[in-house]
Amino acid sequence: MKKIYFYLAFLFLALLIISCKSKTPSAQNSNDITSKTWKLMEINGQPLQLKNSKNNPYFSLDKAEMRYSGHGGCNGVSGTFEIKPEMMRIKFNQGMSTMMACDDLETEQLFTKALLAADNYTLNGNTLFLNKARMAPLAKFVLQE
Known part of the structure; x- marks a missing residue:
């Protein structure tokens, strides 16, 4: 059961990092x-x-x-x-x-x-x-x- 929570937490963290990186360029371009x-x-x-x-x-x-x-x-x-x-x-x-x-x-x-x-x-x-x-x-x- 602990392995499932570990994998879910890891997956959530990875998705969070990816979503933050994908939003950064568009935020910079909005003022371009x-x-x-x-x-x-x-x-x-x-x-x-x-x-x-x-x-x-x-x-x-x-x-x-x-x-x-x-x-x-x-x-x-x-x-x-x-x-x-x-x-x-x-x-x-x-x-x-x-x-x-x-x-x-x-x-x-x-x-x-x-x-x-x-x-x-x-x-x-x-x-x-x-x-x-x-x-x-x-x-x-x-x-x-």
Whole structure:
């Protein structure tokens, strides 16, 4: 009878270890915002109002190169970033941009300013919020498919 309890306890422990290991990667991936393109929807709590709807700002993160790239609405933007997905922390470093003028230049400046000010993010399904400390979100993005 003791052998049966021993085997049952061993089986239970083995199943517990296996189930914990299988859940760990998905928990880490749930905060992963890299290798995706994020389209700007709101800036400083205001819905995006573009003069030219083709100029919708977006960005993506290349984790292999630790670089971000995107489009501010008028100009391409790129630079390096640092991320800690387990803590949902992010830092965009000053990068480079082309210097073309357009109708939505003000939106582009706000977009770039939000990227550089962000120090953390929140992910809710296909919606990404870039935040500064515990203040209201700087920018709201949706996953571009």
